[in-house]
Amino acid sequence: MVKGMIVGAIGAVAAGLAAFYLVAATGHFPANADAQPPALEKWIARKALAAAIAREAPKNPNPVAETDANLIEGIKLYAVDCAVCHGAADAKASHIAHGLYQKAPQLAKYGVEDDDEGETYWKLYHGIRMTGMPAFRESLTEDQLWKIVLFLKNMDSLPSAPQKAWDAVPSLDKRGGA
């Protein structure tokens, strides 16, 4: 009885894998980026991401002091490495941001000010698998990453000098052929 159930279960898994292979091998598995992610895919991906962050994100406060100089350095780093996908202060998406699967949020509009800084640090350090969000652990130092995190946390309430620097980051909106 138990043996029969085990053989049955193994058979069902094998049949499932074979069906999956056939769907993929005959070009019926969606490989395009110009699609809306199905609800199930989104749900599983969000759950996995939240669980990994809850387990691994640093719990310490931001080690970088909240000064104008550090905020401005964070903005300068953001302009080079992030704005192409996450936009400038006008929150207008670039062609690249527009074409990504998953879409890159325009952070001036859909910011992460309410998230824990450790969570944002984790996303910058490790990236987000199967999205365009890169891992920056090998390109930026911990100090640089925490400065960007500081900027993102305070993006909607910047003091005047950092606000000026943020407003000066060029718009990435190239639609219209400019």
Ligand code: HEC
């Ligand atoms: C090539 C495009 C690309 C670049 C460059 C990029 N990102 Fe992302 N990023 C994404 C995408 C796509 C997502 C959405 C992932 C998802 O749906 O889970 C994302 C997600 C995020 C999130 C989570 C947003 C949220 O609402 O939870 C943060 C924060 C973030 N990126 C910050 C940055 C920072 C800071 C940089 C630069 C150091 C950067 N990203 C560079 C594409 C990019």
